Amino acid sequence: MALLALHGGAGGDGPWRGMTPMDPQRIACMQGILEALGPRLESGELDALTAVRLAVEALEDEPGFNAGVGSVLDANGRVSMDASIMRGEDGAAGSVVGVTNLRHPIRVAHDLLERGWPIMMAGPGAEAWAAEHGHEVQDPNTLVTELRTAQWQKWRDARLRPGATDEDDAALDHDLGEDVDGPGTVGAVALDAHGKVAAATSTGGMTGKPPGRVGDTPVIGAGTWADARVAVSCTGVGEAYLRACAAHEVGVGMRDQGADLGAVCERVLDLVEPLGGRGGLIAVSADGQIAMPFRVTLMYRGLWNKGHISTGIGPDLA
Numbered sequence: 001m002a003l004l005a006l007h008g009g010a011g012g013d014g015p016w017r018g019m020t021p022m023d024p025q026r027i028a029c030m031q032g033i034l035e036a037l038g039p040r041l042e043s044g045e046l047d048a049l050t051a052v053r054l055a056v057e058a059l060e061d062e063p064g065f066n067a068g069v070g071s072v073l074d075a076n077g078r079v080s081m082d083a084s085i086m087r088g089e090d091g092a093a094g095s096v097v098g099v100t101n102l103r104h105p106i107r108v109a110h111d112l113l114e115r116g117w118p119i120m121m122a123g124p125g126a127e128a129w130a131a132e133h134g135h136e137v138q139d140p141n142t143l144v145t146e147l148r149t150a151q152w153q154k155w156r157d158a159r160l161r162p163g164a165t166d167e168d169d170a171a172l173d174h175d176l177g178e179d180v181d182g183p184g185t186v187g188a189v190a191l192d193a194h195g196k197v198a199a200a201t202s203t204g205g206m207t208g209k210p211p212g213r214v215g216d217t218p219v220i221g222a223g224t225w226a227d228a229r230v231a232v233s234c235t236g237v238g239e240a241y242l243r244a245c246a247a248h249e250v251g252v253g254m255r256d257q258g259a260d261l262g263a264v265c266e267r268v269l270d271l272v273e274p275l276g277g278r279g280g281l282i283a284v285s286a287d288g289q290i291a292m293p294f295r296v297t298l299m300y301r302g303l304w305n306k307g308h309i310s311t312g313i314g315p316d317l318a
Contacts, residue, residue: 001191001193001288001306002038002041002042002190002191002192002193002304003189003190003191003284003288003290003303003304003305004034004037004038004041004051004052004055004188004189004190004191004303004304005188005189005190005282005283005284005290005292005301005302005303005304006030006033006034006055006059006186006187006188006282006301006302006303007185007186007187007188007233007235007280007281007282007292007299007300007301008026008029008030008059008065008184008186008299008300008301009065009066009184009185009186009235009299009300010184010235010236010278010279010280010294010296010298010299010300011184011236011278011279011296011297011298012296012297012298013296013297014297015297016297016298016313016314016315017297018314019313022064022147023313025062025064026062026064026065026300026313027300027302027311027313029058029059029062029064029065030059030300030301030302030311031302031309031311032058033054033055033058033059033302034302034303034304034309034311035309036058037051037054037055037304038304038307038309039307041190041192041193041304042193042304042306042307043193044192044193044194046192047192047194047196047198048087048088048190048191048192048196048197048198048231049085049087049110049113049190049196049198051188051190051192051198052085052188052189052190052198052199052200052231053085053106053107053110053200055188055190055200056083056085056106056186056187056188056200056201056202057104057106057107059186059188059202060103060104060105060106060186060202061104063145063147064147065186065300066184066185066186066203066204066205067081067083067105067185067186067202067203067204068081068103068104068105068143068202068204069103069142069143069145070143070145070147070148070204071143071148071203071204071205072148072151072152072204072205072206072207073144073148073149073151073152073204073207073208074205074207074208074209074210074211074213075208075209075210075211076211077149077152077156078100078140078211079100079140079143079144079204080098080099080100080204080205080209080211081096081098081099081100081102081105081143081202081203081204081205082095082096082097082098082099082105082202082203082205082214082215082217082218083095083096083105083106083108083109083200083201083202083203083217083218084096084109084200084201084202084217084218084219084220084223084224085106085109085110085113085198085199085200085201085224086113086198086199086200086220086224086225086226086231087113087196087198087226088196088197088198088199088226088227088228088229088230088231088286089196089197089228091226091227092113092114092116093113093119093220093224094108094109094110094111094112094113094114094119094120095109095112095119095120095121095218095219095220096108096109096112096120096121096122096126096130096218097120097121097122097123097126097214097218098122098123098126098212098214099122099123099126099127099130100127100140101127101137101138101139101140101143102126102127102130102135102136102137103135103136103137103138103143104135104136105202106200106202107135107136108121108126108129108130108133108135109200109218110200111130111133111135119220120218120220148204148207151207152207152208155207155208156208184203184206184235184236184279185201185202185203185215185217185223185234185235185236186201186202186203186235187199187200187201187202187223187224187233187234187235187282188200188233188282189226189231189232189233189282189283189284190231190284191231191284191285191286191288195286196286197226197227197228197229197230197231197284197285197286198226198231199224199225199226199231199232199233199247200224200233201217201223201224201233201234201235202217203215203217205217205238206238214238215238215239215241215242216234216238216239216241216242216246216247217234217238219242221245221247221248222234222238222241222242222244222245222246222247222248223235223238223241223242223246223247224247225247225248225250225251227251228286229251229254229255229285229286229287230250230251230254230261230283230284230285230286231283231284231285232246232247232250232251232281232282232283233247233281233282233283234246234247234279234280234281235279235280235281235299236272236277236278236279236280236281236296237276237277237278237279239275239276240272240273240275240276240277240278241272241277241279243275244268244271244272244275244277246268246271246272246277246281247281249267249268249271250264250265250268250281250283253267253268254285260289261283261284261285261289261290261291262289262291262293264291265281265283265291265293266293268281269281269293269295273295277295278295278296279294279295279296279299280292280293280294280295280296280299281293281294282301290303290305297314298313298314299313300312300313301313301317303317
């Protein structure tokens, strides 16, 4: 048995209003990832860790998602990215924080995991380490898209709070005459044919964030967690997930014999919500359970399960 679940960010208020013009491209990206990796995971060709790394790399390559190319811009109009990855069987982890010129932040986080030390690196030090170890480095401007520039200009001109334009796609579509909505953090969780689990998460943060701000994504136990029982990747307002140690709380809840993953995840979102934690999470357990709850209008998500692929944005998976 093998499972692979993806998310591409969550947000919004009110009822689901249907897809925006860029959404078919995002859905097609998730569909393609699941079609490519699902059978290889099922056959045992890929282990869980490799599957989540490859999945998140592909999500970082899709400009419509807020990770890698297409990351949102900070208060100074620049890209700053975070990523983390964790292997459940032994708790090995890797994380990068505040990197500006890496084509695939998750690839560097994975390299840190494989080497074993250090686990987390930040800023110019992480960038120099990545270059020294052969990772793809490029001009930060090549990671900036027209979509994110328009989103940032909307944020700046309206003097909005950081992240305000990341969810309000309808207003942005109307005001700018184009699709500049802002799906957030991307992530993947997997269960492989050997019963092992892993999780990976990557993000460009929130539009207009102050330079140096760190959310939950690169923090092991907050935005990403994997142990022998469960793998978790979160998406939402990072400060709340940090304060709740949300991803790790799912792991704690799964320690009970016969624990129901869906119920555990809902309890964790109950913890996060009073802290301002708009968003959701995805999780798979070593005994084959799946949960993909969210407490906002939408969450971009996809699932491979026994050869069947499901994708969705609003309340229902297709």
